[in-house]
Amino acid sequence: MTNIKHVATLAGVSASTVSRVLNGKSYVNEATRKKVMEAVQQTNYRPNVLAKSLKMGRSNMICLMVPSIQNLIFPEIARGVEDVARRNGFTVVLSNTDEDTAVEKAYIEKMKTRWIDGFVVCSNIGESDHIRALRAEGFPLVLVNRFDERDIGVMDTVSVDSFQAAYDAVRYLIRTGRRRIALALGREELYFYRERHRGYCQALADAGIDYDEALVMRESSGVNSFYRHTQELMRLPQPPDAIFATSDPKAFVVMHALHDLGVLIPEDVSVMGFDNVMLSSMMEPPLSTVSQPLYEMGAVAARNLIHQIRYKEKNGELPEPVRNVLDVDLIIRRSTR
Amino acid sequence: MTNIKHVATLAGVSASTVSRVLNGKSYVNEATRKKVMEAVQQTNYRPNVLAKSLKMGRSNMICLMVPSIQNLIFPEIARGVEDVARRNGFTVVLSNTDEDTAVEKAYIEKMKTRWIDGFVVCSNIGESDHIRALRAEGFPLVLVNRFDERDIGVMDTVSVDSFQAAYDAVRYLIRTGRRRIALALGREELYFYRERHRGYCQALADAGIDYDEALVMRESSGVNSFYRHTQELMRLPQPPDAIFATSDPKAFVVMHALHDLGVLIPEDVSVMGFDNVMLSSMMEPPLSTVSQPLYEMGAVAARNLIHQIRYKEKNGELPEPVRNVLDVDLIIRRSTR
DNA sequence: ATGAAAGCGCTAACAG
DNA sequence: CTGTTAGCGCTTTCAT
Numbered sequence: 278m279t280n281i282k283h284v285a286t287l288a289g290v291s292a293s294t295v296s297r298v299l300n301g302k303s304y305v306n307e308a309t310r311k312k313v314m315e316a317v318q319q320t321n322y323r324p325n326v327l328a329k330s331l332k333m334g335r336s337n338m339i340c341l342m343v344p345s346i347q348n349l350i351f352p353e354i355a356r357g358v359e360d361v362a363r364r365n366g367f368t369v370v371l372s373n374t375d376e377d378t379a380v381e382k383a384y385i386e387k388m389k390t391r392w393i394d395g396f397v398v399c400s401n402i403g404e405s406d407h408i409r410a411l412r413a414e415g416f417p418l419v420l421v422n423r424f425d426e427r428d429i430g431v432m433d434t435v436s437v438d439s440f441q442a443a444y445d446a447v448r449y450l451i452r453t454g455r456r457r458i459a460l461a462l463g464r465e466e467l468y469f470y471r472e473r474h475r476g477y478c479q480a481l482a483d484a485g486i487d488y489d490e491a492l493v494m495r496e497s498s499g500v501n502s503f504y505r506h507t508q509e510l511m512r513l514p515q516p517p518d519a520i521f522a523t524s525d526p527k528a529f530v531v532m533h534a535l536h537d538l539g540v541l542i543p544e545d546v547s548v549m550g551f552d553n554v555m556l557s558s559m560m561e562p563p564l565s566t567v568s569q570p571l572y573e574m575g576a577v578a579a580r581n582l583i584h585q586i587r588y589k590e591k592n593g594e595l596p597e598p599v600r601n602v603l604d605v606d607l608i609i610r611r612s613t614r
Numbered sequence: 615m616t617n618i619k620h621v622a623t624l625a626g627v628s629a630s631t632v633s634r635v636l637n638g639k640s641y642v643n644e645a646t647r648k649k650v651m652e653a654v655q656q657t658n659y660r661p662n663v664l665a666k667s668l669k670m671g672r673s674n675m676i677c678l679m680v681p682s683i684q685n686l687i688f689p690e691i692a693r694g695v696e697d698v699a700r701r702n703g704f705t706v707v708l709s710n711t712d713e714d715t716a717v718e719k720a721y722i723e724k725m726k727t728r729w730i731d732g733f734v735v736c737s738n739i740g741e742s743d744h745i746r747a748l749r750a751e752g753f754p755l756v757l758v759n760r761f762d763e764r765d766i767g768v769m770d771t772v773s774v775d776s777f778q779a780a781y782d783a784v785r786y787l788i789r790t791g792r793r794r795i796a797l798a799l800g801r802e803e804l805y806f807y808r809e810r811h812r813g814y815c816q817a818l819a820d821a822g823i824d825y826d827e828a829l830v831m832r833e834s835s836g837v838n839s840f841y842r843h844t845q846e847l848m849r850l851p852q853p854p855d856a857i858f859a860t861s862d863p864k865a866f867v868v869m870h871a872l873h874d875l876g877v878l879i880p881e882d883v884s885v886m887g888f889d890n891v892m893l894s895s896m897m898e899p900p901l902s903t904v905s906q907p908l909y910e911m912g913a914v915a916a917r918n919l920i921h922q923i924r925y926k927e928k929n930g931e932l933p934e935p936v937r938n939v940l941d942v943d944l945i946i947r948r949s950t951r
Numbered sequence: 952a953t954g955a956a957a958g959c960g961c962t963a964a965c966a967g
Numbered sequence: 968c969t970g971t972t973a974g975c976g977c978t979t980t981c982a983t
Binding site: 336373386532560561 | 706
């Protein structure tokens with residue numbers, strides 16, 4: 278690897294001058310600038326980022342922390358993050374935590390020793406004081422999708438309005454004549470699931486439909502628990518005529534259970550999802566769902582994070598946290614009538 | 615951030631001693647070792663990895679290069695890579711290339727300036743001299759899934775036996791009484807698709823069935839092109855009674871087209887996929903498919919890469935390339951009879 | 952067994 | 968406008 282010294286020698290200048298022309302922070306005589314650039318070309322010189330980072334205390338790396346990249350929504354978000362990171366000269370480190378606080382903490386420690394510039398976090402749930410501590414220490418940080426209510430306004434967040442989205446989805450179901458609407462509810466530790474639950478309740482209430490606890494399926498052991506729950510639901514004296522799933526994977530399981538029961542979608546039961554994961558249009562029937570702009574959420578998160586990083590570099594402190602709420606679309610396909 | 619000097623002072627020793635204790639490369643008096651460890655505890659000292667990397671010329675980072683993490687098979691592979699990387703103290707950088715050679719090259723350059731230790735590459739296709747150059751320069755490198763025939767034995771590879779797997783899948787179809795078996799063939803620049811094609815042909819030949827070019831659908835513009843192709847195929851005077859898709863996403867599109875045509879799966883047409891992506895069991899009907907051990911492939915790749923890194927560190931050169939061929943399973947669900 | 956010193960490659964005062 | 972110098976935090980001879 279050729280280093281800055283070689284280039285300097287070749288150009289007949291000092292290392293600092295080379296640094297100056299490369300970073301454009303200071304004026305350099307046009308003639309010497311040219312000489313330097315030639316030497317750079319000739320040697321195909323690439324600055325050693327490690328040395329630079331060590332000196333600067335900044336690595337141009339960001340860490341993307343997700344529960345698991347195998348969960349369908351995270352690849353989309355990750356892609357959004359990586360695209361804007363790359364375009365801005367940042368490298369992204371991928372970290373799967375399985376929502377394990379110990380793993381998260383260990384990763385954070387490790388990233389600190391690498392002088393990571395910031396974090397995009399989709400991982401914390403419940404016990405997330407280590408994340409709050411990170412922000413308090415002055416680390417640029419943005420929470421995507423998963424965060425607690427009390428973190429809004431104290432940390433940067435990117436999400437959709439889950440309450441409103443769920444409300445609209447359920448209202449749509451009601452408008453199509455459905456009255457016994459079941460809910461496939463995700464883990465209630467997650468704020469956005471509670472919000473979707475609330476939206477569901479409100480839509481029912483506004484339509485004068487009584488809330489029936491018997492119609493809400495709660496996630497017990499993984500997403501597959503909804504298979505059994507759906508089957509039980511359909512054996513009720515008054516089975517549902519629609520099921521609103523708070524995520525697409527849950528909707529897939531619900532549809533699967535319904536198929537196995539010989540129930541027709543949407544003739545007997547409408548199914549509505551939430552996410553608009555890539556495969557939802559490939560289901561049979563294609564799934565009606567609330568489209569979350571996942572890629573965009575990742576992109577916004579990365580943009581916001583990079584803004585924080587630059588702001589902090591300039592002003593020595595983090596900017597005021599901002600709350601990004603992106604728009605959703607209700608996508609009607611053939612699983613609803 | 616507390617540094618090695620602080621620890622040294624606190625322990626009343628020199629920085630070198632602290633370094634020695636922490637790296638265990640040299641004998642240190644038990645008493646001083648203890649003093650040092652205490653100081654480390656007290657200060658909660660974490661070595662600065664950047665400084666260490668700069669000194670050592672090694673970063674303990676590896677780069678995972680994939681076409682796009684949005685492609686269903688890569689999250690599984692990525693998870694396998696990340697899990698074993700983390701357990702071995704490595705950090706993984708995620709890079710999406712869209713199969714764009716320019717992006718790949720840029721990434722490689724960037725990674726070099728970070729003293730990346732090695733690459734897991736799922737990206738190169740056709741024009742991949744830059745990847746070969748990397749290995750030639752002495753970079754630890756393993757190719758997963760996507761690589762050219764001529765690279766076998768010259769670089770480390772991880773894959774399944776696509777020929778045999780396709781052969782077995784098609785033979786299964788034949789055994790269930792199918793004779794007009796269509797093929798949804800992926801882009802032929804990719805070696806493994808050519809192999810699957812070959813397996814298909816061989817299975818047909820061995821069963822005394824004539825190869826009919828009219829039954830092979832070729833990918834024109836993205837995976838959705840199979841929608842139209844499937845519909846055309848079904849309008850043939852002698853439509854197929856089975857379709858073997860060379861990847862699960864293709865199978866999803868095929869099934870989708872079949873559904874829209876009112877064709878019954880598997881009564882009228884059997885559908886067989888390839889990959890066993892997580893969602894394939896959620897389809898209606900659940901998809902019979904060749905199960906590639908994707909997570910395992912990622913894990914094996916990472917293990918192999920780390921082995922190369924360590925071997926190189928010790929011996930100054932890369933070990934002989936090894937070819938890892940993992941076993942597949944034929945998973946019969948309800949899309950075949 | 953331990954310390955002093957040099958150096959990985961870079962940037963940023965500080966001079967001039 | 969440019970060179971000299973110091974130093975980011977670590978490892979590793981080389982002495983002792």
